[in-house]
Amino acid sequence: MSSATAGGLTAADQHLVEGVLAGRRRALAKTITLVESTHSDHQRRARQVLAALLPHTGRTIRVGISGSPGAGKSTFIESLGLYLIDAGRRVAVLAVDPSSSVSGGSILGDKTRMELLCRRDEAFIRPSPSAGSLGGVADKTREAMLVCEAAGFDVIIVETVGVGQSETTVAGMVDAFVLLQLPNAGDDLQAIKKGIVEIADLIVFNKADIDERAAAFARGQMRAALTMLRSNSPNWRPPVLTVSALAKRGIAEFWAEIERYRSVLSATGEFDEKRRRQAVDWMWSLIDSGLRRYFRAHPAVRSALPELVRDVAEGHTTPGAAASRLLAYLKH
Numbered sequence: 001m002s003s004a005t006a007g008g009l010t011a012a013d014q015h016l017v018e019g020v021l022a023g024r025r026r027a028l029a030k031t032i033t034l035v036e037s038t039h040s041d042h043q044r045r046a047r048q049v050l051a052a053l054l055p056h057t058g059r060t061i062r063v064g065i066s067g068s069p070g071a072g073k074s075t076f077i078e079s080l081g082l083y084l085i086d087a088g089r090r091v092a093v094l095a096v097d098p099s100s101s102v103s104g105g106s107i108l109g110d111k112t113r114m115e116l117l118c119r120r121d122e123a124f125i126r127p128s129p130s131a132g133s134l135g136g137v138a139d140k141t142r143e144a145m146l147v148c149e150a151a152g153f154d155v156i157i158v159e160t161v162g163v164g165q166s167e168t169t170v171a172g173m174v175d176a177f178v179l180l181q182l183p184n185a186g187d188d189l190q191a192i193k194k195g196i197v198e199i200a201d202l203i204v205f206n207k208a209d210i211d212e213r214a215a216a217f218a219r220g221q222m223r224a225a226l227t228m229l230r231s232n233s234p235n236w237r238p239p240v241l242t243v244s245a246l247a248k249r250g251i252a253e254f255w256a257e258i259e260r261y262r263s264v265l266s267a268t269g270e271f272d273e274k275r276r277r278q279a280v281d282w283m284w285s286l287i288d289s290g291l292r293r294y295f296r297a298h299p300a301v302r303s304a305l306p307e308l309v310r311d312v313a314e315g316h317t318t319p320g321a322a323a324s325r326l327l328a329y330l331k332h
Contacts, residue, residue: 010045016034020053023151028147035140035143035144050147053150056149058149060154060155060156061156061262062145062156062173062174063156064177065178066159066177066196067180072245072246075206075245077114082116082120085122090122091156091157092145092153094144094145095159096159128144158174175274178204179203180206181222182205183205183207184214184218197229201232203238206243206244207245209249216242233270235264236265241253298330301326
């Protein structure tokens with residue numbers, strides 16, 4: 001067993017911290033693997049490593065990209081990443097792939113879809129399985145963002161699963177939440193019914209080169225629809241843009257809007273306040289998930305649960321009565 005350092009870190013974990021701060025990719029990948037592990041000892045070590053890295057985080061712009069399958073998220077992110085690298089930035093992409101509800105497996109194919117970006121030393125792409133997590137992101141996406149920030153990447157892009165209207169958790173961990181749409185995917189007025197539109201900071205119609213008239217029409221329709229929705233910020237009205245990621249058209253204009261968004265919110269103090277609010281929400285989220293794990297692991301709960309589940313399923317007791325009985329075990 002490795003000896004502990006003065007800060008409570010083992011020598012091996014101190015080496016990980018130093019490697020991340022030096023921007024070494026192997027150390028970065030190993031640290032994220034440690035963070036994502038569900039082993040209790042690994043979780044303890046990960047908390048200590050993150051505590052050591054925390055002072056070196058927070059100096060980035062965090063962008064979440066969401067949209068339905070086929071909207072071209074990976075192509076858009078690759079074009080954006082290459083543009084940012086050419087502008088002198090270092091880009092980390094945390095791509096979340098859906099896990100099978102049957103096998104639990106995940107393809108993790110984003111590195112294949114971002115082949116050109118993968119070749120750049122200034123980029124780091126980390127695919128992770130959603131592993132049943134809701135909201136389109138993986139359980140440890142927030143922690144992985146901090147590790148990438150500590151490694152010196154100044155733009156963090158989170159690509160969500162893209163499987164439905166629950167793609168909202170990512171908005172609570174990024175600075176700018178971007179919704180990618182297709183210009184010919186139906187009546188865009190229906191989009192205002194989706195909660196995801198209400199929390200978007202920018203809306204982008206990709207593949208505009210396929211049908212420019214349809215893209216212009218969709219853009220105008222969405223702009224009109226947004227006037228009926230309350231904006232997230234009194235100082236920011238979400239812009240609606242058209243781009244062609246494949247043709248690399250509109251990427252510079254998109255990033256200019258991201259920079260303007262950051263500038264506007266920073267001038268009013270909203271940017272820092274949003275970060276503070278997200279950190280507190282993150283804490284409560286971890287408390288909630290920890291309490292659920294503690295509840296399920298409680299010996300009395302584990303003993304009584306099968307019978308109560310059967311009673312609820314067969315109609316012998318109400319869900320409320322069963323829940324109250326199980327929760328009562330936590331008082332002892």
